[in-house]
Amino acid sequence: MVAGKENREEIEGEDVRIGLECHAQLLTKSKLFCGCSTDYRGAEPNTHCCEVCLGLPGALPVVNEQALKFALKVALALNCDIQPKTLFYRKNYFYPDLPRGFQISQYDFPIALNGYLSIESDGVERKIRIRRVHLEEDPGKLVYPGSITTAKYVLVDYNRSGVPLVEIVTEPDLRSPREARIFLAKLRSILEYLGVFNGDLEGAMRVDANISLGGGERVEVKNISSLKGVERALAFEITRQRNFLRRGQSIQQETRFYDEERGITVAMRTKEFEQDYRYFPEPDLVPIQISAELVDALKAEIPEMPDEKMRRFLRQYALTREQAKALTEDIFVADFYEAVASEIDARFAATWVADVLKGELNYRGMSMREALKRVSPENFVRLLKMLRSGEIAERAAVEILREMLDRGGSPEEILRRKHLKRLSSAEIEHAVDEVISEHAKAVSDFKAGKKEALNFLVGQVLKKTRGRADPKEARNILAQKLQ
Ligand code: ZN
Numbered sequence: 239m240v241a242g243k244e245n246r247e248e249i250e251g252e253d254v255r256i257g258l259e260c261h262a263q264l265l266t267k268s269k270l271f272c273g274c275s276t277d278y279r280g281a282e283p284n285t286h287c288c289e290v291c292l293g294l295p296g297a298l299p300v301v302n303e304q305a306l307k308f309a310l311k312v313a314l315a316l317n318c319d320i321q322p323k324t325l326f327y328r329k330n331y332f333y334p335d336l337p338r339g340f341q342i343s344q345y346d347f348p349i350a351l352n353g354y355l356s357i358e359s360d361g362v363e364r365k366i367r368i369r370r371v372h373l374e375e376d377p378g379k380l381v382y383p384g385s386i387t388t389a390k391y392v393l394v395d396y397n398r399s400g401v402p403l404v405e406i407v408t409e410p411d412l413r414s415p416r417e418a419r420i421f422l423a424k425l426r427s428i429l430e431y432l433g434v435f436n437g438d439l440e441g442a443m444r445v446d447a448n449i450s451l452g453g454g455e456r457v458e459v460k461n462i463s464s465l466k467g468v469e470r471a472l473a474f475e476i477t478r479q480r481n482f483l484r485r486g487q488s489i490q491q492e493t494r495f496y497d498e499e500r501g502i503t504v505a506m507r508t509k510e511f512e513q514d515y516r517y518f519p520e521p522d523l524v525p526i527q528i529s530a531e532l533v534d535a536l537k538a539e540i541p542e543m544p545d546e547k548m549r550r551f552l553r554q555y556a557l558t559r560e561q562a563k564a565l566t567e568d569i570f571v572a573d574f575y576e577a578v579a580s581e582i583d584a585r586f587a588a589t590w591v592a593d594v595l596k597g598e599l600n601y602r603g604m605s606m607r608e609a610l611k612r613v614s615p616e617n618f619v620r621l622l623k624m625l626r627s628g629e630i631a632e633r634a635a636v637e638i639l640r641e642m643l644d645r646g647g648s649p650e651e652i653l654r655r656k657h658l659k660r661l662s663s664a665e666i667e668h669a670v671d672e673v674i675s676e677h678a679k680a681v682s683d684f685k686a687g688k689k690e691a692l693n694f695l696v697g698q699v700l701k702k703t704r705g706r707a708d709p710k711e712a713r714n715i716l717a718q719k720l721q
């Protein structure tokens with residue numbers, strides 16, 4: 239029952255309705271209701287805690303103003319209506335990751351309503367409606383020694399407890415797992431453009447997805463923690479539901495969890511209803527009035543967003559649409575590109591950033607944010623200038639870039655250390671002579687009219703010179719000698 243690419247039709251039917259609840263950690267220095275540091279990754283468990291985020295009796299929460307401003311910016315970037323009055327509520331449920339027995343969240347009076355996010359799906363622009371945006375605190379983290387199914391006990395780490403989350407809830411406007419992935423990638427891009435989120439951090443975005451087919455009951459899949467996971471979980475779930483319907487069975491409303499390792503969804507419990515949470519206003523926090531002045535001030539701080547930037551790149555740098563898109567999906571790539579393009583031909587720079595650099599990053603599973611620790615725009619410009627001046631061949635430029643990404647260093651230093659300077663014509667000629675004498679068969683094939691033999695011989699010259707020869711030059715010298 240694994241859903242693969244081959245049954246795209248089945249998992250993208252017109253009857254598919256998908257809605258998402260996305261939780262993103264906001265990049266504040268302290269937690270949502272106390273002064274504890276949010277920089278807890280890698281720290282000893284339960285060392286970033288105080289009486290507030292541990293839920294000790296009598297401890298009083300205080301709202302983090304920065305978190306509120308960040309969430310308001312997110313809502314504005316998603317074209318939402320900011321609500322003039324917003325309120326925190328207690329969402330009651332009993333679970334060991336929740337030390338108070340309730341989560342401070344929002345219910346009626348969220349910070350914003352009725353927005354949208356535009357995505358491009360199969361070349362068509364689609365507006366995905368945003369139902370609401372609200373703020374809430376992250377629960378602690380449960381750690382199951384071994385795996386969730388075999389663990390004999392569970393450990394709780396409250397370092398994460400109280401970290402601010404912005405929750406973004408969509409209407410059920412998504413029509414396929416693929417669209418859900420595109421939506422989340424775009425959302426992540428916008429959050430990073432706003433500077434309120436770091437998608438590189440483990441667990442920084444967690445998604446609950448609900449799916450229904452043909453107007454039937456909704457099934458919710460909880461706590462999916464990667465973009466790929468969302469697409470896979472949804473594909474699996476749609477196939478599972480279709481098989482049910484095919485057998486004449488009906489879908490029950492329920493909550494399932496996604497088992498990332500096995501790539502399947504597993505029944506957790508029949509769906510709880512809203513009243514089970516016994517929401518009521520948090521008596522320890524006063525309602526917050528959001529002034530028009532604050533909203534205007536925050537609006538003024540919103541930077542150029544990805545779609546706008548793409549349109550500007552198209553105009554300003556005369557790029558292809560694919561390149562402009564590839565260069566603006568990630569704010570760190572966009573900024574890097576602009577720094578490079580200010581020093582060297584913009585289209586040449588686009589090829590090297592959008593195609594070569596991004597390709598190398600993909601291959602490594604490395605983000606641009608991470609790569610910046612090793613490759614600065616200045617070093618990248620110097621590398622491209624070495625290539626343009628003919629000091630190095632293209633293959634050597636790629637090799638230097640790889641070394642920069644893997645170990646760091648300046649292009650000049652790597653060039654010297656790895657002896658990648660481009661060979662002179664005399665040196666290439668020498669290599670050509672050797673190749674001709676070593677490959678008599680290919681030489682005679684070529685002379686007998688087999689044109690492909692030349693490609694083989696050029697390949698041998700490049701191999702012998704470890705990419706330091708210019709391929710065109712090697713080909714010319716070879717062709718001359720074989721006449
Ligand atoms: Zn605390």
Ligand code: MN
Pocket residue numbers: 261374405
């Ligand atoms: Mn939530």
